Amino acid sequence: MLGPLRVRVDGEVVSTGGPLPRALLCRLITAAGETVPETTLIELWRSAPPRSAVSTLHGYVSTLRRVLEPAHGRAQPSVLVRNGVGYAIPRDSVTVDSRRFDDVVTAARAAADQLDRRTALVRFDDALALWRGPAYADVIEWDFAQVASAGLHAKRDAVVLDRLEVLSDLGEHDDAAAGLLAVVEQSPLVERGWELLALAEYRAGRQAAAMASLRRARTVLADQLGAEPGPGLTNLYEAMLRHDPDLLPRPVVVAPTRRTRYVPAELTTLIGRDAEVAVVSGLIEEHRMVSVTGPGGVGKTRVAQRVAGVSGHRDGAWFVELAGVHDAVGISDAMVNVLGLTAQGGVDMVGTMLRDRSCLVVLDNCEHLAGAVADVAERLLRACPDLRILTTSRVALGADGEWIHPLSPLADGTDLFCERSAEPVRDVDRDDVRRLCAALDNLPLALELAAAHTSVLSVRQLLDRLDDRFALLEARSARSVGRHLSMRMVIDASYAALTSSQRSLMQDLAIFEGGFDFDAAGAVSKRGADVLPDLAALVDASLVAVVGGDPRRYQVLEVLREYAIGEWSPERRADLVAAHIGWAEAVAAAAYPGLRGPDCITWMRRIEAELPNMRAALANCVETDLTTYLQIVGDLHWFWFRRGLIDEGSRLLAPVVSDAAASAPVERRVRVLSGRNLVAYLAGDGETIFDSLQRLQALLVEIGDDPIDPADRGAAAEAATMLAFFFAGAGAIAESAQFAAVSRRHVGADGDSEARGELELAVGTAGLRSVDLDSAEIHLGEAIRIADVNGYDWLLASACWILAKSRIAGDDLIGSRPLLGRMVEACERSYDLTSWMVGVATLAYVAYRSDDPETAARLTGVVRRRTDLTGYDPERMDPIDLARYGAEIRDGIASDVYEHGLEEGLHADRGAVTALIAGAVALD
Numbered sequence: 001m002l003g004p005l006r007v008r009v010d011g012e013v014v015s016t017g018g019p020l021p022r023a024l025l026c027r028l029i030t031a032a033g034e035t036v037p038e039t040t041l042i043e044l045w046r047s048a049p050p051r052s053a054v055s056t057l058h059g060y061v062s063t064l065r066r067v068l069e070p071a072h073g074r075a076q077p078s079v080l081v082r083n084g085v086g087y088a089i090p091r092d093s094v095t096v097d098s099r100r101f102d103d104v105v106t107a108a109r110a111a112a113d114q115l116d117r118r119t120a121l122v123r124f125d126d127a128l129a130l131w132r133g134p135a136y137a138d139v140i141e142w143d144f145a146q147v148a149s150a151g152l153h154a155k156r157d158a159v160v161l162d163r164l165e166v167l168s169d170l171g172e173h174d175d176a177a178a179g180l181l182a183v184v185e186q187s188p189l190v191e192r193g194w195e196l197l198a199l200a201e202y203r204a205g206r207q208a209a210a211m212a213s214l215r216r217a218r219t220v221l222a223d224q225l226g227a228e229p230g231p232g233l234t235n236l237y238e239a240m241l242r243h244d245p246d247l248l249p250r251p252v253v254v255a256p257t258r259r260t261r262y263v264p265a266e267l268t269t270l271i272g273r274d275a276e277v278a279v280v281s282g283l284i285e286e287h288r289m290v291s292v293t294g295p296g297g298v299g300k301t302r303v304a305q306r307v308a309g310v311s312g313h314r315d316g317a318w319f320v321e322l323a324g325v326h327d328a329v330g331i332s333d334a335m336v337n338v339l340g341l342t343a344q345g346g347v348d349m350v351g352t353m354l355r356d357r358s359c360l361v362v363l364d365n366c367e368h369l370a371g372a373v374a375d376v377a378e379r380l381l382r383a384c385p386d387l388r389i390l391t392t393s394r395v396a397l398g399a400d401g402e403w404i405h406p407l408s409p410l411a412d413g414t415d416l417f418c419e420r421s422a423e424p425v426r427d428v429d430r431d432d433v434r435r436l437c438a439a440l441d442n443l444p445l446a447l448e449l450a451a452a453h454t455s456v457l458s459v460r461q462l463l464d465r466l467d468d469r470f471a472l473l474e475a476r477s478a479r480s481v482g483r484h485l486s487m488r489m490v491i492d493a494s495y496a497a498l499t500s501s502q503r504s505l506m507q508d509l510a511i512f513e514g515g516f517d518f519d520a521a522g523a524v525s526k527r528g529a530d531v532l533p534d535l536a537a538l539v540d541a542s543l544v545a546v547v548g549g550d551p552r553r554y555q556v557l558e559v560l561r562e563y564a565i566g567e568w569s570p571e572r573r574a575d576l577v578a579a580h581i582g583w584a585e586a587v588a589a590a591a592y593p594g595l596r597g598p599d600c601i602t603w604m605r606r607i608e609a610e611l612p613n614m615r616a617a618l619a620n621c622v623e624t625d626l627t628t629y630l631q632i633v634g635d636l637h638w639f640w641f642r643r644g645l646i647d648e649g650s651r652l653l654a655p656v657v658s659d660a661a662a663s664a665p666v667e668r669r670v671r672v673l674s675g676r677n678l679v680a681y682l683a684g685d686g687e688t689i690f691d692s693l694q695r696l697q698a699l700l701v702e703i704g705d706d707p708i709d710p711a712d713r714g715a716a717a718e719a720a721t722m723l724a725f726f727f728a729g730a731g732a733i734a735e736s737a738q739f740a741a742v743s744r745r746h747v748g749a750d751g752d753s754e755a756r757g758e759l760e761l762a763v764g765t766a767g768l769r770s771v772d773l774d775s776a777e778i779h780l781g782e783a784i785r786i787a788d789v790n791g792y793d794w795l796l797a798s799a800c801w802i803l804a805k806s807r808i809a810g811d812d813l814i815g816s817r818p819l820l821g822r823m824v825e826a827c828e829r830s831y832d833l834t835s836w837m838v839g840v841a842t843l844a845y846v847a848y849r850s851d852d853p854e855t856a857a858r859l860t861g862v863v864r865r866r867t868d869l870t871g872y873d874p875e876r877m878d879p880i881d882l883a884r885y886g887a888e889i890r891d892g893i894a895s896d897v898y899e900h901g902l903e904e905g906l907h908a909d910r911g912a913v914t915a916l917i918a919g920a921v922a923l924d
Contacts, residue, residue, distance in 0.1 A: 303392075417447045
């Protein structure tokens with residue numbers, strides 16, 4: 001239809017006859033499957049129809065049927081069918097290029113919405129390539145064709161602008177501007193064309209030309225329409241004057257995704273361990289638990305890392321580092337973090353989540369928690385029949401069913417030494433290298449440390465430096481001690497080669513667990529940026545490893561860290577612990593607003609990287625300085641809430657209810673109680689929610705009605721807003737209003753602060769629960785506006801969700817869809833999986849209420865899949881609405897349709913999920 005009528009049957013072009021048969025066929029196609037009465041079809045004779053019009057019409061229909069279905073014989077026609085008083089062409093009986101155009105455009109716009117601009121450009125080009133000329137070109141004299149053609153051409157014009165917008169977003173500003181100039185010359189009254197032209201010129205660095213285009217648009221609109229420019233042109237002009245950074249293309253946002261395995265990348269080649277990797281891989285197939293044991297520095301971690309990397313277990317391999325874990329509870333926390341779980345329940349919950357999975361879990365560096373790891377392993381192996389566990393430890397763990405595999409030193413470490421040498425090793429030196437490796441017991445870490453010194457000392461000098469000490473060690477009878485002292489001797493040599501300033505820094509860095517970045521090293525050592533020279537020297541000496549990232553992160557190998565800790569005096573230990581706690585407190589304070597703003601995902605990733613350090617700092621101050629402890633956990637509670645770490649968050653926030661916490665500043669107790677309440681809300685823990693709310697009410701009384709201290713006023717506002725929100729959610733509208741009034745007194749009725757945005761969210765929630773949907777619309781709309789101003793994605797997602805529920809309650813299903821679309825987009829942008837699941841679950845209910853059971857079932861399957869992976873259930877979090885939505889979906893959809901759709905959603909890949917959500921949002 002996008003050009004002169006062209007009909008293909010079985011791939012071959014066929015003739016449909018003269019003008020009237022062509023017009024008849026086009027008229028039926030424009031009806032989109034609906035029946036067109038004979039009386040309407042007879043009107044195709046634009047002058048007075050002849051007396052024989054009805055019989056002639058029947059003749060045209062018969063001829064068209066023979067053309068469209070040449071093989072149908074005496075069977076009933078299925079392409080051009082008789083329905084009562086007229087005829088129809090069912091939508092599924094023909095393929096029409098105008099519909100294909102719509103489908104390709106929808107896919108292109110979905111790709112553009114996901115910022116996949118290259119794909120969008122290709123799709124837009126594909127759509128425009130379907131056009132062969134003016135639509136309905138050879139029947140355009142008929143009125144119906146003129147209407148249909150105008151609609152298609154309007155769509156095409158919009159697609160041309162969409163394509164040029166994407167072209168500009170891709171950086172092709174000059175090409176886009178050239179195309180847009182042609183558009184505005186042809187269609188000068190289309191304001192969007194002028195907007196995009198000026199924007200492309202601005203992005204190309206031609207600001208004067210951009211301003212000229214906007215002035216010309218104003219003149220054209222005034223001369224031809226007598227109208228002022230619309231808000232789009234006006235806002236663009238103002239944004240250009242202030243050089244608004246939002247005029248530049250938005251960066252690509254990565255949608256949230258779940259890891260299907262986690263094994264750290266190998267930073268260096270693994271030398272001389274192929275046979276051991278093969279042996280351990282075979283053992284893990286024969287035995288459900290294998291422990292690789294051996295002295296420090298023998299390479300246990302590297303072998304386990306390679307075994308995990310090459311494993312083919314159906315549900316992946318998962319590498320869990322335990323060096324920074326201090327107690328038995330921390331073991332399950334570390335596993336939860338790596339596996340991406342968000343449910344609560346400790347080791348038993350992990351067992352439940354892994355029960356039906358076939359996977360390998362590596363527990364690395366277990367010696368300091370041998371008994372606890374053995375207990376965890378036994379419990380998991382009993383609960384999970386297809387689970388395999390591989391551990392590394394200096395000692396056997398003593399677990400039932402544990403197979404011990406001692407890892408010996410390398411048979412010959414020459415190749416490893418040469419690979420790691422700072423300077424190329426000459427062939428004439430290889431015998432000396434072999435002797436050096438033998439003197440170091442061929443321990444991999446010792447060899448790597450020695451090889452780092454070849455930039456300063458020759459191989460022979462290294463031999464001479466070590467021989468005297470080895471003579472001393474050879475006098476001992478215990479070979480295990482000899483190996484230990486060999487390792488110690490290598491570290492002594494490396495440590496002695498440092499300057500006093502470098503040794504001091506080495507001791508400072510030993511306080512960090514799980515790594516650190518440049519700023520952290522400067523803060524704890526109190527050197528600031530001046531830490532760089534010595535840090536670089538330690539990196540060069542292989543005493544500090546660079547583990548990548550931006551900003552770069554560093555790590556001290558555990559054996560070296562233990563060595564440096566052994567150099568601490570009691571006074572030095574106390575100073576470093578205090579400095580580490582102070583650094584953690586500063587990071588947490590910066591994270592509190594950062595986790596709510598436009599840089600949320602950056603802060604989420606940073607805190608996740610610093611979790612071992614945060615846990616260590618909290619462990620060091622919970623008994624000695626509870627006020628600082630509460631400051632840190634209060635500032636970090638948003639991380640545990642957004643990340644879904646229910647177990648860890650609940651436990652670390654719990655000290656706020658202890659008697660010792662009563663003397664802490666009230667603002668700190670309010671913040672920690674708010675966090676405790678939110679994590680309990682995520683878990684559906686009503687008892688803890690009730691207790692936290694009671695305590696927040698008591699703190700409001702303690703603060704008083706008119707506090708003078710700004711910190712107290714902020715705490716009062718925070719507590720009152722939290723109370724207003726939860727009382728509103730529970731349907732206690734009068735109480736919610738009272739707390740909202742308290743909060744508004746401290747927050748103010750004007751301004752765009754995040755605190756006011758949260759207050760508007762609470763008041764809007766009260767509007768939903770009291771069925772005052774007009775109030776909900778006003779206050780939640782204001783919360784959305786404030787969220788946009790501040791880049792506060794959680795507030796945006798929450799306000800969109802609650803407003804969508806309000807519109808659902810008012811039967812405005814169409815109005816709920818764009819809100820849920822914005823919610824999902826905000827969650828993807830901030831990597832908020834739990835809220836993303838809530839949004840998709842609500843979207844499933846909208847599809848169900850919109851008579852689209854297939855989509856509802858598929859979206860339910862999408863959520864169910866992520867519940868199975870993480871343990872988080874949106875219906876448990878929201879028993880009022882989401883639980884009811886889910887029940888209606890399950891009860892209201894035919895079982896075969898529901899099960900089929902659920903299965904499709906459970907197995908949908910990322911692309912299919914994205915397309916499914918986009919279709920549900922755009923459904924009308």
